[in-house]
Amino acid sequence: DYVVNFNMAGLYRIESTMFVKWLRKNLCNVDAFSDSSNAAAMASAFGKVIDKIDNQRVDCEKIGKELYENASATSSSSITTEQRQRYLREVVRLSTRLSDQLHSMRNLQEMLIVPSISQVVSASEQKSFNNKVLLALGLLESRVHLVGMHDAVWESGSEIEKQKFEREIPYVARIMIERWRKSLYAPKGAWALDYGVSDK
Numbered sequence: 001d002y003v004v005n006f007n008m009a010g011l012y013r014i015e016s017t018m019f020v021k022w023l024r025k026n027l028c029n030v031d032a033f034s035d036s037s038n039a040a041a042m043a044s045a046f047g048k049v050i051d052k053i054d055n056q057r058v059d060c061e062k063i064g065k066e067l068y069e070n071a072s073a074t075s076s077s078s079i080t081t082e083q084r085q086r087y088l089r090e091v092v093r094l095s096t097r098l099s100d101q102l103h104s105m106r107n108l109q110e111m112l113i114v115p116s117i118s119q120v121v122s123a124s125e126q127k128s129f130n131n132k133v134l135l136a137l138g139l140l141e142s143r144v145h146l147v148g149m150h151d152a153v154w155e156s157g158s159e160i161e162k163q164k165f166e167r168e169i170p171y172v173a174r175i176m177i178e179r180w181r182k183s184l185y186a187p188k189g190a191w192a193l194d195y196g197v198s199d200k
Helices: 004-026 039-074 081-120 123-137 139-158 158-166 171-175 176-190
Strands: none
Touching: 004 039, 004 081, 004 123, 081 158, 139 158, 139 176, 171 176
């Protein structure tokens, strides 16, 4: 429930209503590549990449809903052992499919979108957009997502990602993470993730 109906739903809502539009505004605009003789071709190419990412997001949303339905069905007391095993097999299949799609989306964004945004969009504009995202999520939801983001970064073991997190996330927010984990995050999602992550 947390992964699909809270975490993924919140992120997909931001992507569909804000992020994709922002990407198109900045990367599908010929003026963004005015220094290049192939500006029109570059803007068109980025449009296709963003279309692919958006289509994958829609697929992931559908897979997530189907995954949630099957996972919920496995806990029903009115089904047979055979039916439960069938639902569990479907959960495994859908989880693998979802993981593959998310991995593909991440690769596209890390290899093409992120480097391009850093080149054509000013740091102030990026920060302004981040603030708009936080406002759209709301105070409670943004704090819960921040705790989940922190844990994902620390579980990755990547020192580069840790440094990015510490550089981009304000100090006050970082020192509040453990308190938010206990008061906000644990009731929603601790059962789904490793609750023992720390900064040590």
